[in-house]
Amino acid sequence: MKKIYSSFALLALLGTSAQAFDYKVGGSVEFFSKVGFNQKQIDVANSIYPTDTWGSIVGSAYIDMDFLTQEQKDLGNSLTGGFGIMAGGLVFDNTKDASGNPNYKTAFFGSANGVGNSVVAQEYITTNFVIYNAYLDYVKKTNDHRVEIKVGRYNSKAQFMSGSTQGFEIDYQYKGLNLWWFSSYGRGFGYSQWMYDFYAPKQHGNANYGIHAFKPSYTFDSGFYISPFVYFSPDFYVAPMLELGFDSNPNFNQEGFRSQTTIFFMAPYHLENAQNDYRYQFVAGKNGQTLAIKQRFDYNNFNFGAGWYQNFGNANAHIGTYGNAMVGPWDFWTNTVYDFGALSNAVTKDAKTGYIFVGASHGKFSWDILGRMTFSTRGDEQAIPLNLTYNFTQNCKIWLKLEWQNVTLHKGYVINDGTSINPDDTKWQSYQTKKSVSSDRSHAMINISYSF
Incomplete structure (x- = not known):
């Protein structure tokens, strides 16, 4: 163990050789x-709002870097990094004139609130340029021990933080044991559907x-598999969690049979400063619980x-909406x-x-279909999404969802863009x-990508 950790002192020396530097440039x-x-017109008095229609075009460029020689790698060291940018914006948007309705403009959105006249530009494509990647990743392997330190901006693997994170993580593995620490001070997006500059998801003042x-x-x-773990955000919550799983065939490669079971329980406790926050039109309260089975x-x-997937109380008031791998494959x-930025009830x-699903892959083509029913204090939902993906080449792909x-909003609630009222x-x-x-919230989504 001493040998593993003393190697970090040599980190600066490991990447100093100019001949070791290797890189790859690409984009999409x-x-x-x-x-x-x-496409109904906005009628605030009767809580009628259309389903948004919009489109975007984005381009990205990145460089992946490898700083070590093969000799250094053979000793169990790895030092890599990445830098990526994305630029683009909306090409059409049926929400851009939402502030033209005087009631909606005054109540929720538009120039009265100083945020412009496009709801999509506030919720999905909030910037035209973002540096979504800028990181260093160091790995040291010794016998059965593996230590990784990653710092900067990079794609998050945290179960409750989707998109890119800005922070660091430390990952230690020894045989079946894994110890993982994660700290994030910002979240951003560099996708064609979501472009966000980095911001703090949980922040008071x-x-x-x-x-x-x-x-x-x-x-x-x-x-x-067993994992008792905890997420926490000072000033907001401490959320102990328990995840249990079973995988009958971890090396499954589309041959034979595999069964995967996951049971998850979360019990967030909301700290004093956050207990009276209104989130999704309910007070956060002292605590709540979430149970998920897949x-x-x-x-x-x-x-x-x-x-x-079930919430007891307002369990997702402060955790579970800026990333949630436990909700399910939907x-x-x-x-x-117009309603919480399109967030589900x-x-x-x-x-x-409750949901059921079925899918398959056939070479370059894959599909899946899911049926879902949601019942909540605020509203009920029924949905059937069909996803179709086709890879024309290794670099060109199309995805279509129908x-x-x-969505049925119950009496006494408000359709609006704000989450804290x-x-x-x-x-x-x-x-x-x-x-x-x-309201009919049926829609189609399409994404066409070409990478190089």
């Missing part, structure tokens, strides 16, 4: 579009204390399964952009979601639904 061009089938996680886990030779079966190139940002207070979806405040009472309102 992408087109994305969402087409909402409900000017203090950014970050989001952190410590995750020990152990995988047994039998395929069983079962997947694979047989050769086919897969099928089912899952359940996108929970498919409502209308599945992560709101006392929400229960989704039927119905108290619907019982006098300011918002005139916008509350007088009865349940059902």
